[in-house]
Amino acid sequence: MNQGILALVTSTGCAAASALQSLTDAMHIPHLFIQRNGDGSPRTACQLNPSPDGESYTLAARPPVRINDVLLTLVSELHWQKFIIFYESDYDIRGLQTFMDQSSRLGLDVSLQRVDRNVSRVFTDLFNTMRTEELNRYRDTLRRAVLLMSPRGAQVFIHQAVETNLASKDSHWVYANEEVSDPDIMELVHSSLGRMTIIRQIFPLWRDTNVRCMRNNHRISSLLCDPQEGYLQSLEVSNLYLYDSVLMLANAFYRKLEDRKWHSMASLNCIRKSTKPWNGGWSMLDTIQKGRISGLTGQMDFRAEGSNSHVQFEILGTSYSETFGKDVKRLASWDSTRGLNGSLKENRIESGMQGVTLKIVTLLEEPFVMVAENILGQPKRYKGFSIDVLDALAKLLGFKYDVYQVGDGKYGSALPNGSWNGMIGDLIGKRADLAISAITITPERESVVDFSKRYLDYSVGILMRKSEEKLNIFSLLAPFDLAVWACIAAAIPVVGIMIFLLRRIQAVRCQNSAGGHPPPSVSTSLQSAIWIVYGAFVQQGTDSILGSVALRIVMGSWWLFTLIVCSSYTANLAAYLTVSRMDNAVRSFQDLSKQVDMAYGTVRDSAVYEYFRAKGTNPLEQDNTFAELWKTVNKNNGFENSVINPSEGIKKAKRESYAFLWDMAVVEYAALTDDDCTLTVAGNSMSTRGYGMALQHGSPYRDLFSQKILELQEKGDLDILKQKWWPKKGRCDLQSYTDAQPEGRALRLHSFAGVFCILAAGLLLALLVAALETWWNSNHCRREQPKEVTNDSSAGQGPGLSLLTQNRAMVATMGPPAPPRPRSRPRPPGPPVLPRDATATLYFMDPAGADTSPDLVELQYTQL
Numbered sequence: 001m002n003q004g005i006l007a008l009v010t011s012t013g014c015a016a017a018s019a020l021q022s023l024t025d026a027m028h029i030p031h032l033f034i035q036r037n038g039d040g041s042p043r044t045a046c047q048l049n050p051s052p053d054g055e056s057y058t059l060a061a062r063p064p065v066r067i068n069d070v071l072l073t074l075v076s077e078l079h080w081q082k083f084i085i086f087y088e089s090d091y092d093i094r095g096l097q098t099f100m101d102q103s104s105r106l107g108l109d110v111s112l113q114r115v116d117r118n119v120s121r122v123f124t125d126l127f128n129t130m131r132t133e134e135l136n137r138y139r140d141t142l143r144r145a146v147l148l149m150s151p152r153g154a155q156v157f158i159h160q161a162v163e164t165n166l167a168s169k170d171s172h173w174v175y176a177n178e179e180v181s182d183p184d185i186m187e188l189v190h191s192s193l194g195r196m197t198i199i200r201q202i203f204p205l206w207r208d209t210n211v212r213c214m215r216n217n218h219r220i221s222s223l224l225c226d227p228q229e230g231y232l233q234s235l236e237v238s239n240l241y242l243y244d245s246v247l248m249l250a251n252a253f254y255r256k257l258e259d260r261k262w263h264s265m266a267s268l269n270c271i272r273k274s275t276k277p278w279n280g281g282w283s284m285l286d287t288i289q290k291g292r293i294s295g296l297t298g299q300m301d302f303r304a305e306g307s308n309s310h311v312q313f314e315i316l317g318t319s320y321s322e323t324f325g326k327d328v329k330r331l332a333s334w335d336s337t338r339g340l341n342g343s344l345k346e347n348r349i350e351s352g353m354q355g356v357t358l359k360i361v362t363l364l365e366e367p368f369v370m371v372a373e374n375i376l377g378q379p380k381r382y383k384g385f386s387i388d389v390l391d392a393l394a395k396l397l398g399f400k401y402d403v404y405q406v407g408d409g410k411y412g413s414a415l416p417n418g419s420w421n422g423m424i425g426d427l428i429g430k431r432a433d434l435a436i437s438a439i440t441i442t443p444e445r446e447s448v449v450d451f452s453k454r455y456l457d458y459s460v461g462i463l464m465r466k467s468e469e470k471l472n473i474f475s476l477l478a479p480f481d482l483a484v485w486a487c488i489a490a491a492i493p494v495v496g497i498m499i500f501l502l503r504r505i506q507a508v509r510c511q512n513s514a515g516g517h518p519p520p521s522v523s524t525s526l527q528s529a530i531w532i533v534y535g536a537f538v539q540q541g542t543d544s545i546l547g548s549v550a551l552r553i554v555m556g557s558w559w560l561f562t563l564i565v566c567s568s569y570t571a572n573l574a575a576y577l578t579v580s581r582m583d584n585a586v587r588s589f590q591d592l593s594k595q596v597d598m599a600y601g602t603v604r605d606s607a608v609y610e611y612f613r614a615k616g617t618n619p620l621e622q623d624n625t626f627a628e629l630w631k632t633v634n635k636n637n638g639f640e641n642s643v644i645n646p647s648e649g650i651k652k653a654k655r656e657s658y659a660f661l662w663d664m665a666v667v668e669y670a671a672l673t674d675d676d677c678t679l680t681v682a683g684n685s686m687s688t689r690g691y692g693m694a695l696q697h698g699s700p701y702r703d704l705f706s707q708k709i710l711e712l713q714e715k716g717d718l719d720i721l722k723q724k725w726w727p728k729k730g731r732c733d734l735q736s737y738t739d740a741q742p743e744g745r746a747l748r749l750h751s752f753a754g755v756f757c758i759l760a761a762g763l764l765l766a767l768l769v770a771a772l773e774t775w776w777n778s779n780h781c782r783r784e785q786p787k788e789v790t791n792d793s794s795a796g797q798g799p800g801l802s803l804l805t806q807n808r809a810m811v812a813t814m815g816p817p818a819p820p821r822p823r824s825r826p827r828p829p830g831p832p833v834l835p836r837d838a839t840a841t842l843y844f845m846d847p848a849g850a851d852t853s854p855d856l857v858e859l860q861y862t863q864l
Helices: 014-027 067-077 093-105 119-129 132-141 151-163 182-191 237-258 281-290 385-397 422-428 482-513 526-537 549-580 589-594 607-616 625-633 646-655 664-672 702-715 717-725 734-738 749-783
Strands: 008-012 031-035 058-060 082-088 109-115 144-148 172-176 195-202 292-295 298-301 312-317 329-335 339-342 357-362 400-405 434-436 456-458 460-465 599-601 658-663 679-683 689-691 801-804 809-813 839-845 855-860
Touching: 008 014, 008 237, 014 031, 014 058, 031 237, 058 281, 067 093, 067 172, 067 195, 067 312, 067 329, 067 339, 082 093, 082 132, 093 109, 119 151, 144 151, 151 182, 182 195, 237 281, 237 292, 237 298, 357 422, 385 400, 385 434, 385 702, 385 717, 422 434, 456 664, 460 646, 460 664, 482 526, 482 549, 589 625, 599 625, 607 625, 607 658, 646 658, 646 664, 658 664, 664 679, 702 717
Parallel strands: 008 031, 031 058, 082 109, 082 144, 144 172, 172 195, 357 400, 357 434, 599 658
Antiparallel strands: 195 312, 292 298, 312 329, 329 339, 456 689, 460 658, 460 679, 801 809, 809 839
């Protein structure tokens, strides 16, 4: 206190707590008190002194003693009318005052007996002081007994009772202690002869490894939070509350700093009379009382009259038929909000349930539970996979059942006030004996109800529309962008013009060097240059002669360009056709989180919704897949992408581009029975949970149902029922869509339709051009029809040919003159027959102008 103090956390007994309370109340120091029991005896409430001003600064971090309430509920459930309570000498009997008063009002006959430390002497004194008749009556009293002792003292007491033959096989003893470990429980039930029931305090187990080690943005060491380490179970309950008390103070200090309402620490001295209480104490106490944390002991707050009211007990037990109590199971639970949850009745069911009629609550979910065709006036009948399993169990066990639908249409989830809705709420409220539908086994549900063995594996699937392949007849143009095609189309005439100019320059140079006669086989027209370029582009070669180095450089660059373009086009075309043949781009949660074109969601406030929230908000998750999924699923608090029930999600997936995340079994059935077969299913088939039948906590039918379900699995009956509702080939064949078939790998006609369209367009264009050429040539020939044709070979002018027209004369000269033919056989009129593969040079001359240089035209032909 001299160094400065903000709050005090203590873990002591009741005597020290009273002294500390007086100090903290006087100095206005917030005090978090954790009651500690060092001897292991059951705890009794501390009687603290009332505060003088009515302002108590002491907060009880450990909940008030509620063991008496649990005991009273238990004996009422077991219908005990007469029993005895054994308590140790260290136990404060004042803690039983309330219990005795309530038992008296209920008309219960309760006896109390103190047990000294020397337990063996207690039984020795009984045999020495009691007669045989009194011992028999005492033995009958011991058939129903409650032990309020330390674990070690209870073990010695039970051992002595069995040794002295005071305990019988039909006896039922209840051991109540907040702090008792699993090894101590096994020792107790092995020492007992009859039925044994144990009451102890438990804490909510964070079974989800993703959130187990996080408390209010505070990371707890895995040594404490991981049940597999086993270290947490070895700690005393007071130490757990001590840890959470420090966490509560840290949370309060953080909120003080965040609100900028921090108070300086109090430096107090009790010796000086001038010392005044800390003026910031009440504000700090108010901040602590308004806080709430989730720690190792569960929820902690001080809103209930300055004490932490959150406490939970579990009731473990054995049955008559078990030898030495070797099989210990959880029968029920008790908490401060709901009271008892479970059944403690002494039911012994060996093999059958003949004459038993069960009341079963259900929820319609295809194909698990559906309404069958009902006859007017008859009770409603149901069908489905779960109903078939229930009928198979009823046939084996001999029971009958009545089915009704749950009122709120929910499976069951915990509400903020601690209660449950849906089918789980009906089981807790004992309105139904069994719940059956597509109900999954979760840790939260299993803490309040019992489940049979799983009869079907569970996993989350993705339901969506099958991808519709887009018909694009010009898909072969897709490997290149439109800009690339435009650049390629522009490059062809540009390079063609370049080659045309270079070849014209080459032709003029050759003409000058050859005396005015160009090379006979070199064409220098623009049309032939562009044709050469196009021929090289389509890799058809060319018959051109590249004389100059410049032409060779141009053509070499063009050939390299076309090689790269054609190779890139071939590679991209193969990749494009491969990707376009894929059935669907979404095959897993990772694919779904990466795409942005399709929305997705699930049913709000469902087990799947909570699954994605736990995975998506976990800061320890290394992969951000579930974080992205949760962001989309919870968009606008789930009202934008999520739906209110599974049927709406299935309709939405069929109607639009939407992926519905739900139970794999449900979405598979929806895809198999779709009228149009437009739905498909994706997702991970690995299963960590399953579907089971939910029963009341401590139900005597659980083991029988689990045993018969295992028998149905062993015989293969469950597989037959599963094949009935999920056939491999039903109305829609999902397998053929999921697995690529051989014919699915081949390119289809519409992929090559563009090639055939280009070919057809080329053929039509060729026919049109041919028709135009024919029309043009016919008209041209008619206009330039020669008026006179003269054959002058008879005049001895040799084989030369002279064609006279109206305006100009054309002279064809062929090589050396041929020898003259005999005059007796005159040449027939008409053009001469030239040798095959002859090259003729025709000179066009103006008959009037002698100075005009002739225009040279090269013609190469095979026959004239």
